[in-house]
Amino acid sequence: MSDTQTMIENRPPSVAALFLERVAATPDTEAYRYPVPSAAGRGPDDWKSLSWGEAAERVFAIAAGLIELGIGSEDRVALASATRVEWILSDLGVMCAGGAVTTIYPSTNADESAFILSDSDSRVLIAEDAAQLAKAREHRAGLPSLRHVVVLEAADAVPAEGDPEGWVLSLADLEKRGSQYLAKHPAAVKERVSAITADQLATLIYTSGTTGRPKGVRLPHDNWSYMAKAMVATGLIGKDDVQYLWLPLAHVFGKVLTSGQIEVGHVTAVDGRIDKIIENLPVVQPTYMASVPRIFEKVYNGVAAKARAAGGAKYKIFQWAAGVAREYAKVSQDNFHRTGKAGAPFPLSAKHKIADRLVYGKIREAFGGNLRACVSGASGLAPEIGYFFSGAGIHILEGYGLTESSAASFVNPGEAYRTGTVGKPLPGTEVRIADDGEILLRGPGIMEGYHNQPEKTDEVLESDGWLHTGDIGELSPDGYLRITDRKKDLIKTSGGKYVAPSEIESQFKAICPYVSNLVVHGADRNYCTALIALDEPSLLGWAAENGLGGKSYAEVVAAPETNRLVETYVQTLNEGLQRWQTVKKFRILPRDLDVEHGDLTPSLKLKRPAVEREFKHLIDEMYEGAREA
Incomplete structure (x- = not known):
């Protein structure tokens, strides 16, 4: 043993x-x-x-x-x-x-x-x-x-x-x-x-x-x-770590972090005020932090928008550095998995060193300067955003789990992490992919059942301990899991084609620096459409540089110039999609999606049915008089 x-x-x-x-x-x-x-x-x-x-x-x-x-x-x-x-x-x-x-x-x-x-x-x-x-x-x-x-x-x-x-x-x-x-x-x-x-x-x-x-x-x-024991067994945390804990502790992801800390005995700095994260990071100087993708998306959008606002040469430098970061991360990760050693050929390494001095170092300083790794969970992180941070020296280790599995069932293994996957199972956890692609889990982290709801328990928990997660995924030959979509969120167009909305939504977040949330629709329709919510700080920064300064958020999102801006990013998105996946029409929402309006869960997951109900008139508008596309 x-x-x-x-x-x-x-x-x-x-x-x-x-x-x-x-x-x-x-x-x-x-x-x-x-x-x-x-x-x-x-x-x-x-x-x-x-x-x-x-x-x-x-x-x-x-x-x-x-x-x-x-x-x-x-x-x-x-x-x-x-x-x-x-x-x-x-x-x-x-x-x-x-x-x-x-x-x-x-x-x-x-x-x-x-x-x-x-x-x-x-x-x-x-x-x-x-x-x-x-x-x-x-x-x-x-x-x-x-x-x-x-x-x-x-x-x-x-x-x-x-x-x-x-x-x-x-x-x-x-x-x-x-x-x-x-x-x-x-x-x-x-x-x-x-x-x-x-x-x-x-x-x-x-x-x-x-x-x-x-x-x-x-x-x-x-x-x-x-x-507690399995998290420490992964080697991700040690007694000398300093954790910055801001996640909601009412959520299983936040709660599980307290167990691992007790086992290993490191320091945890606790402050759940999201508006204090940027201020706290340089003070706490954490060595690791768990987060949800929305925070990384906001940081990425903010950095990109700031560079764009600086204009001219500075924006070109940022774009070049972002491209170098992604290329370096992909090559370095691939090298590690082939040879056991990270790194890239000299020409790319030389460019990376210059980009680090010009751009990446400042990003690491904003995270406190000591960050060894971040763990991301609760929903999927766009791979291109993951590669950007990886190349910039902010290593985001995606993980996966459910409330029903005590949060942490999979996590990327330290240096051997692979962007775009949620890593490997925690020691002691078993995984199986069902015939329809659903991920099944079994192990000591699986729940006892749903309180007062035995019939609901029987729907997801088999007598031999296998939990039906409701997520669709693929296992690589060496055991890395990639989540492709929620089983219930997969949509089928009227033409019989299956579409995974979250994949399209994730790609768009990596392309458009102004997007906050995207909701792809198309079930039983003859083409896909999208509801697009824009990030207020990034958008207003762009507006000030493009003749819309002084206008409110609502006025900016309604402006024709904003629609044209978003359209260029939708066109770029469509170039990388299959014909039946492409977004034929879109509508920009009058406000961002948030927890207060019931659009997002407290862990910032999209509540797709709620959004589609509230903005049904916009969805119907995009399909009025529609013919087969």
Whole structure:
């Protein structure tokens, strides 16, 4: 048996147990960094740290406080908060109390929040602030099981008329109660942790879903313990790493990153404010960061737009450097897979060195200067954007997984990564491609099932453990997986041709620096069309240089000049497509797609049916009087 197999098979029953091991091993080592607004309220934030020992004090107090409130084995405690260090401490506190965390995105509306609280039968809600408290209060009468709401922001933990006594308390109050409980029962938390079994429910994550009511995915403790060991076994993270964690922790992708960190013991800087990413990177100087493709697309579009705005020679230099980056990345990756050594022939390497001095170095500085690798997941990254960053020294390792598989089922293996694929399975995970191309997964990361929905569980989980992912993919002879589309998103034109919308959408994002989102339509139609949303900062920068300065975003997207601009990029896209894939007509949307309007999930995945419903009039317009194309 290999060392990797031994490490995975001899895993403890829970991440709570792993946490106790980590605290005992390195109590004085830095665990978390988190921002605190500067004293004057102006200028950059101050950053504070918690050692593993200090984190444990708070986690134990939270756990004991929950025990004192009556939380027992597998009792659900909901967490409705943005990503912040208190989220992690609370999550660990619930697990160390033997309870199970139900995650709720802070952007979830009051009705859906109430559905999740009710369906999960949550006994306690840990709410970030007054806004999250108000959602629970609005539906309190329909939530008889909800005994307490713990508010992270102490100033917002204000009871209202009609609240039962003790229904609202602050996190500080909970920790105080926990400390008092521990003074009388010092072994209480460790006893709870030692009683946890591998099959005990740890987390209930409701899929944000692209259609219908969310389903609660039941993930037992063993899922997270396996993920912690398997992630470290890949060699992607080490004890000296500094992780910048901004992803939503209510999402399985963000949550899994906390498990790997506990196993290896590196530092994590936590701040979920997306508008602070650019400001934080040079301060945190991470060695690795996980992200979703939209962030890389925004950075790429921003760099391209800035170079275009500089005009003339600078834009030509950027275009040349971008081409060199892509060529260098492709050649270098190919060389590595053929010879085990990256690099390129001298002429290309010489050009790359010049481009690095002129362009790439500045991009790496913007990421903090120490970035060893980024992990990208949740949806596909356009390969041409991946190659650009790879050539610029920002190595993006794409991965793949689902909420139902505890997030990380595949990841690209370090230096041996291959842009355009999601890499190889994590140690201990099996993969199979069904006859229709669907990806099937089996292993210790697979969910127990959907909460209260056995019939839905039976639809995707076979009796022998194989999970139907709903994604279509291809395995290379050496085991790299490439995702080609969602099974349910594949469309068939009225001419009988199959089209993968995400492939076309991905290609367009690499071609057009102004695009934010693209929705290709064509099911049962005789040609394909597209709804195009444009990135506001990039577009307004272009507008200022092209006689449209001072106009609003809505005015710019409606301008004929903008339509002509986008048309040139659509023509370039079509040149690389099969005839039946080409986008015959398009419409520019009056606004960008976002989470608030229900166009995107909180993890920024496209909710295709929702977008097509809202903009049905534009789609119908593109097919009026259509003849066979």
